[in-house]
Amino acid sequence: MLLKWRCRVCGYIYDPEEGDPPEIPPGTDFENVPEEWVCPVCGAEKNLFDPITR
Numbered sequence: 001m002l003l004k005w006r007c008r009v010c011g012y013i014y015d016p017e018e019g020d021p022p023e024i025p026p027g028t029d030f031e032n033v034p035e036e037w038v039c040p041v042c043g044a045e046k047n048l049f050d051p052i053t054r
Helices: none
Strands: 004-007 049-052
Touching: none
Parallel strands: none
Antiparallel strands: 004 049
């Protein structure tokens, strides 16, 4: 099971099963998302996301 990640700024949840089409296809683990990707809601950088462990 792939981890979901939450944006610290706005709370957006990156779900690897959904991805962020069309840029990030479904099934893309967060570690494989390009470093230049930003939150689609608030524009926060990838390093401002934390894994959701539960």
